Amino acid sequence: DAGVTQSPTHLIKTRGQQVTLRCSPKSGHDTVSWYQQALGQGPQFIFQYYEEEERQRGNFPDRFSGHQFPNYSSELNVNALLLGDSALYLCASSLGQRETQYFGPGTRLLVL
Amino acid sequence: AQSVTQLGSHVSVSEGALVLLRCNYSSSVPPYLFWYVQYPNQGLQLLLKYTSAATLVKGINGFEAEFKKSETSFHLTKPSAHMSDAAEYFCAVIQTGANNLFFGTGTRLTVIP
Numbered sequence: 001d002a003g004v005t006q007s008p009t010h011l012i013k014t015r016g017q018q019v020t021l022r023c024s025p026k027s028g029h030d031t032v033s034w035y036q037q038a039l040g041q042g043p044q045f046i047f048q049y050y051e052e053e054e055r056q057r058g059n060f061p062d063r064f065s066g067h068q069f070p071n072y073s074s075e076l077n078v079n080a081l082l083l084g085d086s087a088l089y090l091c092a093s094s095l096g097q098r099e100t101q102y103f104g105p106g107t108r109l110l111v112l
Numbered sequence: 113a114q115s116v117t118q119l120g121s122h123v124s125v126s127e128g129a130l131v132l133l134r135c136n137y138s139s140s141v142p143p144y145l146f147w148y149v150q151y152p153n154q155g156l157q158l159l160l161k162y163t164s165a166a167t168l169v170k171g172i173n174g175f176e177a178e179f180k181k182s183e184t185s186f187h188l189t190k191p192s193a194h195m196s197d198a199a200e201y202f203c204a205v206i207q208t209g210a211n212n213l214f215f216g217t218g219t220r221l222t223v224i225p
Contacts, residue, residue, distance in 0.1 A: 004155075006155075031211075033211075033212060042217050043156070043215050044215070045212035055211065056211050097211040101213060103148070103156040103158075104155050106154075
């Protein structure tokens, strides 16, 4: 049974560029949440997708957007990248919105 | 809003010694509480969770945590530390009225041989 997978594993971008990160949830899970983890800090909630809609959002600007596909996989898009967007981006999936979340290995984004 | 506080950003124990990582929560109602572990350059792995059933929760790798409402605590313990336990540990809560996890700042555990 495959767990949560994320791609790519690492990414380097320059300021002002746009990036798309991808996540495939654990088999049977229908909810995907995205978190940003800056170096030395705990993960911070970006948003959650359920039934292809954004259901809840953390304190992140509109530059951060997402999408959930019919197969429950999800994308995180970040526009107009800033140096401060450099972080580990974690995807978590769950069966239901308030259920236990299982995390993928993350995508490490470096903005130069 | 509910939150969690982890006391001690770094904890060092000798191999074979007791591991105690502290987490206090702020909530007027019993929350859903979690402990996750993060090994270097990896994602988060669920250790255990409390969802208002038994107050003593057993997790993977010999870890357990006790929910104490009177102390608003959910400390993580392991009787005997192993070198492979060296990692970052995060306490987290699902906030009332929300679906997301709110994480503490983490505790880095070092195991001394």
